[in-house]
Amino acid sequence: MADKAKKRPLVMKQKIMAQVVYALIPLVVASIYFFGWRSLAVLAVVNLAGFLSEYVFARVYKQQVSSAVFVTTTLFALSMPPTVPLWIAAVGIVFGVVFGKMVFGGFGRNIFNPALSGRAFVYVSFGYPLTSSFIEPVSGFPGGFARWLPELDSLTKATPLIRLSGGQDLPFMDLFLGSTSGSLGETSALLIIITGVILLILKTASYRIVLACFIGYLVPQTAFFFIGLSGVLHPFYGLFAGSLLFAFFYMATDPISSSQTTNKGRWVYGLLVGVLTSLIRTFSSWPEAVTFAILLANMFAPLLDYAFKQAAAKKKAAAT
Amino acid sequence: MIILYSFLAVAVLGGLFGIGLAVAAKALAVEKDDRILAVEAALPGANCGGCGYAGCAAYAEAIVKEDADITLCAPGGAAVARAIAEIMGISVEVSDQKMVAMVHCRGNRDTCTYKFDYNGIRDCNALYALYGGDKTCSFGCLGLGSCMKVCPVDAIDYDSRGNVVVDRDVCISCGKCVDVCPTGVMKMVPYSADYIVACHSIDKGALVRKYCTVGCIGCKMCEKKSPEGGFTVEDFLARIDYDARGSRDEAAAACPPKCILRVSSLKPDLVPVTALQEENEEA
C-alpha cells in the first residue's frame, strides 16, 4: 500500500529458480553444438508458449509470473528430441504449465512437476514423432554451430536407450560425452553431472534426493541384471543413457513437487523415484521410465511429508 | 462378444456394490435426534460460524444437546430464533431489528498521515501489533482487509478510494468482522440506520485534525444542528442513538470534517481492480 504507484514487476524474482536456469545454460549450448541452431528455436518457442500460458493464468489469479516458469520451459525444451515438430513442443509446454501447475493455483501449489507433466503428455499423445525420429548428433568443429539441423540422412531410429534395450552395444565415451542421438539437452552426461553438482553445492538441489535416486535405481537394476532377466539394461550404461541423469538432477529435485520438509522424506522420495525408474524400464514398454517414475513419486510426496511429520510428533509426545 | 462381456461384468459389479451400499446404509445408520434435524433445517445453512460453532449442524446439535443459547444465529435473526424456540418448546424474546456491520472510518492514503511504511503480512492484527498500526491515528481502519478474509458472504470490499466498505444488503450480521478487527472500527448498526459517524477516534480534536482530514473532532455541531437526531459527543467522538427518530440531514450537512455519512452511499464500488486491490489479493 505504501507504494501504490510503483508497479509490480511482471516476473517475480526468485534467486533459486534463476540459479537453475543459469545452470542449464551449458546444456543449451551443448544442444546447439550437437543438434544445430534448431534446438534454440525449440527453446524459444517453448519459452514463449510457456510464459504466455502462465501469464494468462497469472492475470486471472492476480499473481505475478514466477521465474520458475523459465525453469519449467527450459527443462521441457531440453527433454524434447531434436526433430520435434515445433507445434508439438508448444502443445506440450502449454499442457505442462496449465494442467501441471496453473490449475492447482499457480506457483508453489502444484502436485506434479510441470515440465514432466508436459513431457509425459506429448510422449503419450504423439508417440511416433517423438520416439522414432532421433538423429545422430554432429561432431567435430564447428559442430552444430554451423547448421540448422544435422544432416537428415543421419536419421536413426532410436535413442541409445532404445538401442540398448534392443540389445545393441554402444561405446561408453560417446554416451558420457553426449555424441549419441537423444533428446536435446540430455545427451551429455558429463555436462549434466558438472552443472548438477554445482546445484548441489549451492544447495539449490538436495543432495539427499539425488543420492537416494541413484541408490534406488542402481540396487534393483543391478540385481535384475545379474539374475539375468531378459532385456535388462546394464545398470552402468542405463545410468548414462536417456534422460535419467538429467531427470535425477533437475527434475526429481524440484522443491515444489518433491518431498522436502523432512530429511527422511527426502530419502524415501528419492529411493521411490529410483526404484520405480528401474522397474518401469525393465518391465514396461516405456524406456523413458524416469518421467513416469518421478510423476508417480510426486503423488506420494505430500503423504511422505505428512507421515514423517506425524511420526516425529508422536515420538516427541512419547518422550515428554 | 467382448462388448457383451464387459457390459455384463460392469453391470454385475455395479449391482453388487449397490446392494453393499444399501445394506451399509441400513446397518450403519447413525441415530440422530429428530429435533437436531429440525433445528438444522430452521437455520439458514450459511455455515458462517458467527454463532461460535463450527457450522449450522454443529450449532443445531449444541442447541439440542447442550442447551446452547438459541439467539446466537445472527443471519437468521428473530425469525429463526422463534422457529427454534417452537421446536425446542421454549419461549424467547428477540428484537426484530436486523443489524449490519459498518466501518466507522474513512481514513486513507489521501486523508490520513502515516507513521511508517509497512511491508509485512497483509493482516490487520499483524500490523496492529506494530505500534498499533501504520496510521498516526491508532483508532482507524488499518485497511489490510482482515474483515474481508473472514466474511462468509464477501460483503466487504474496497471502494474506489481505497476505503473498506461493507455492503449492508449482502451482510448477514454474523459479526465475525467485528471480532477480528483489532482497532474496533468495525461496529454493528441497525440495517435501517440512515447515517453513521465514520470515525472511531477518541483523540482530542486538535490531534485528530493533525492525523486526519475526515475524522470527528468532537465539535458538537451535530448536537446543535439536529437536536432530534440522537447525536451525543462523548470522548471527542460523536455517536448516534438510532432510537431517535428525528432527521439527521442538517447535522450531516453541517459537520465540518464531513464524517457523518449517508449509509446508502457506502457500497463497495464495482470499479476495475485497482492496484490496491491487486496487492491485497496477492497476500
Added chain:
Amino acid sequence: MKQLKTFPKGGVHPADHKALAADQAIRRADPPSVYVIPMAQHLGKPADCTVSSGDQVTEGMVLGSSSGFISAPVHSPVNGTVKEIVTLQLPNGQKTQALILEALESQEEPPVYTPSEDWKNLDKQALLERIASMGVVGLGGATFPAHVKFTVPKGSKVDYFIVNGVECEPYLTADYRLMLEETPGILQGIDVVRSLLQPEHIVIGIENNKPEALRVMRDAVEALDFPVEVVPLKLKYPQGDEKQLIKAVTGREVPSGGLPIAVGAVVSNVATLYGVYEAVVLGKPLTERLVTVTGQGIQKPANLKVKIGTSVAELIEQCGGFVKKPVKIVSGGPMMGFSLSDLNTPVTKGTGGILVLTEEEVDRKNTTACLQCGRCVQVCPMGLHPTRLYKWIDHLDYEAAAAEGLMDCKECGSCAYSCPARIPLVQGMKLGKLMIRKKKAN
C-alpha cells in the same frame, strides 16, 4: 580436537558483525534532559504508577510499584520533575502509561555505592524481596522478572544453574564487554543466585567466537571459593535461547510448554546477574542498562551505559549520528529485534541494542511464493514446520497451527533468515500466537 558442545537441532550461522563494536569499552552515555518512563517494561503486569504530574522525584525513587507476583517496580533514573503522564503505544502495539520526566538542572552528585557483604546474612526470602524491590528483570531481552525466575518451586531441585554469556544475536556486544570489564560484579551476582538456588553445578556458557571473554571468565572463576565451570560452545544461532542453551550444556530437553526448572535448570543472562549484584550488594535499583549502538550507519559504534528512559535519538547523536542513509533502525538484535518507527522511543529495561542499518545490511526484497524448499524446517531449533504453520495462519486456522506446535515457537528468526522466498515467517508466527492468546482471553 575436543568436540565443542552445541544444541543438535536446526540453527543458522548469520554473519555476526560484532567487530563493529566489540572493542569499544563501555562508556556512560550523557544523561538527557527529558526521560520517558513507560510503566510496562517487563513481562507480566505493568507497574502501578505511584506519582502524579508535578511531583518531584529523586534518583532511585519508586515511580511505579509492582502490581503482582509477575511484575516489577520502576524506579526514577534521575532527580527531576514529573511533567506529564501520557499514554504511550509500545512497539508491540500495547498501550501503557508513561511518565515524562524532566531532569533538574543541577544534579547532585550521584550516590556512590560501595559493595557490602551484609547480604550474606539475609535469608532467601529477604534476598528475593530485595531483588524484586529493585526492579531487576531479565536483561537478555525477555524482561522476565528476576525474582520469579530465582524462586524455586516447592519440590523442584536445581541441578544446573547456567549463566548465559552466549550473546548469539549478531551485532550485539554489550554482554561481551560486560564480561570483560565487570567480571567481579557478575561473579558476585552468581554468588547471590547460588545462595538462592543452591544448584548442583554452575556453568557459564560462552560461544567460541569470544575467546577473550572465555579467557577472562576462566581466570576469574579460578579464584572463587565455589566451583564454576566455563564451557566453550560451538557457534550457532540461537544458542543464547534458554532451551537451546540447556540442551547444549546439559543435553536435557525442556518439554513443550514447560519451564527450564522442569529439567532442573535455571538460566540467567550475565547482564541480569550484574543487575542482581547491583541490587543486592550495592543496593542500587535497575535504572541503567548496557546498550550496544552499532550498525554500518552509525558514526561511532559504542557500548553505552544508558539511563532508562533516554530516547534512541539521543543515543544516536552521542554516537556521532548517521554516516550513511539509514534504512532501518532496529531495537534489539537483527534476528529478534523490531524496527523502530519513531526515534523518540525510549530505552527500556529490554533494550539490548540499537542498530542503524544501511541499505547493504538490510534485505528488503519482496516476498514471493513458497518454494517448499524445506529450509525453514531444517533450521528450526524447535523442530517445527514453519512453512506449514504459516499456511495455517494465512488461512486463519490458528488452532490448527497451535496443534502443530505453534506455541513452541520462540520467534528466533532462523526460519525467516533462511527463507529464499523472503516470507515473513516470524511475523506470521507472532500473529498466530497473538490470535491464540486473544482467543484464550475471551
